[in-house]
Amino acid sequence: MDAIELFSGIGGFRVAADTCAIKTTFANDIDPLACKVYRDHFGDGVLHEGDVRGLVAAIPRHDLLTAGFPCQPFSSAGKKRGIRDPRGTLFEVIVDVVRTHRPRWFVLENVKRLLTMERGLHFATILASLADLDYLIEWRLLNAMHLGLPQNRQRVFIVGEAMPPGEPFRSTGTRLKSTRLASLSDIAHLSVKHREDAARPDRWRPIENHGVRFPHWGLSYDGRFFGFVLPIFSDRGPSVTLKHVLERDVPDEFDFTDATLKWIGKNRAVERFVQGVEILSNQSGGARMGYTIFGVNGVAPTLTSTTSRHYERYRVGDRYRRLTNVEYARIQGFDDDHCRVASVYDQYSLYGNAVPPPMAKWVLERLSSTVQFSNEPRSKRQRNLFEHA
Template identity: 55%
Template sequence: MKTIELFCGIGGFRLACDQLFFRTVWANDINHLSCRVYADAFGTTGLYEGDIRELHSTIPSHDLLTAGFPCQPFSSAGKKMGTRDPRGTLFQEIVKILGSQSPTFFVLENVKRLLSMENGDHFATILSALSELDYFVEWRLLNATHFGLAQNRERLVIVGTRISDFSESKITLAPLLDLGSISGHYIDILKDYHSWRVLDHHKKRFPTWGVAYKGKCCTSDIDHFSEATPKPSLKDFLDSQPNESFFMDETTIIRLRDSVYVDKMVDGVRVLYNQNGGARMGYTVFGIDGVAPALTASHSRHYERYKIGDRYRRLTNTEYARLQGFPDNHCKIASIFDQYALYGNAVPPPLAQWAINRLINAEGIMVEDIEFPKKAQMLLFA
């Protein structure tokens, strides 16, 4: 299977596709350092550095499009007050490529808040744009902890199957065991496209799972993840002999003495101390018996501290790689400082691999082919 990777960064989707023995024929990012890391890891063949809006003619035919697309503010569309439209944004480049190239599948990744931005109008516009291209669209909110990574990183995965090309487009991101809390009546609705809600009649926050096609959707909040690996622990991801430069200096330790001891679990993260009991990250100290908070591309977040034994330090660049599911030396050509942002902005390969594998290989719940060119089968359920 031939794949392309838009906004490739350091190659989270590429690693996932390599594990599945797919062939990546094209990749692009505008960031020079990201492209250097990508080239060091995978070679330069098919890699294009630059503005994607100027590179459409270089994109070869492919079966699967992947993208961890930038979530920038949408421009005002003028259709109705408060609505945003992806025209003129980088998401629209995805729509253009899907429209012109018509790959059988796509997998997109973004942040959790996409479900509620602009009171849901932002995500409704995205779903409408994708499903109007004759793709059966499904989404699910996933967490890196589901895939053995000790990081509380919630990410939205959106997948699509082109109905006209694939006779068994299916619900895949929610295995059947994950539907245990949903009534049989709801399953009947799920299978009947006529019973779906009009996409424009959405709430201020879209649920954590759903399917959409041609202006209609069926959604539900699903918390259970039946395929989760055993709960990971941050202590299992730590360097055995980190450099002394990662440890707290005396000035920082003095600041710590003015912090408040809270010792509580927050979304699986052990918070030991913070300033005045608040959430100012510069003075927060975490434990290692839980998971790490979500790693980010922000340079300020590298200085969160962890109590390890009787000492305090920040996470190393190698630990960032492990918590994101990358090889230890994946970003070796970049400075230690830059590696934090590179890893923090990446798609975790284990999460991406699960979604791609489910989309292409899993069996799923069938939707009756009342208004579909062919049967549609839900994939995120199995």
């Protein structure tokens, strides 16, 4: 399988593709520093630095397109109510590339709020554009802490699978038998009727005018979708916590300043876990307010590229400090030295922006393993996504 990686950053999808023996033949990012890291790590061969809009013609044919694309507003002009116009956005580049090359798969990654922004209008626009291309779309919200990382990071993954020519998915009587991102146990709680509805595209709701936030899991094709709130790995707590990834002998440059230490003297105890994150104290006693001190018995709050977040405060043993760049790498599932060519200061943003390779890997592995709705024996199960009634 040949893959391309758009908006490649420091190569989160690339790390995952490499471990799945998927060959990346083209990558692109506009950020010189992210490109420097990418080249240092993966060599010079496939990376094209620059604005993706000027490089579309250089993209080779491929079987898999991956992209953690920037979230931009869609224009409110020129489309039907409930769906906006993606023209002029970076997301449109993805649609163009998929239309031109028709890869067998695409995998996109984005922030959780994509599902809820503007009461679902943003996601409806994305779904409608992708599902128009004759791809079966499946999306699912995943949390890094359920996939072996010590971080509460919720990201939506969108998988598209090209419909083989002549497979009339939209005709009545075609039954969806399997999913990629939801397993049998994930959907076992659905009533029989609900499961049948999932398997019958003619029972799916129109994307247009949906008007409310989209659920955590769903399927979509040709202007329609089916979805529900999946109890995502609800039985699993984090398998790895922060204390498992902390560095030893951390230099004192990561310690709090005296001024901060003085301030936190006014903190009030909270001492509870919120979404896996241990909150020891803060200035209001609420979940996450000024001068919050986090513990290391839980997971980290979402790492981001926002500079102020890089100075979040942790109590580690009897020390108060921020996390190191190496700890950021580990919390995101990268090798300790993945960003070694960037300054310590810049590494935080690069890691915070990236897709964690273990999350990307979980999704890539699911492309080849079909999960069935029915309880048929495995050999039969593996065979086909669809069955004609």
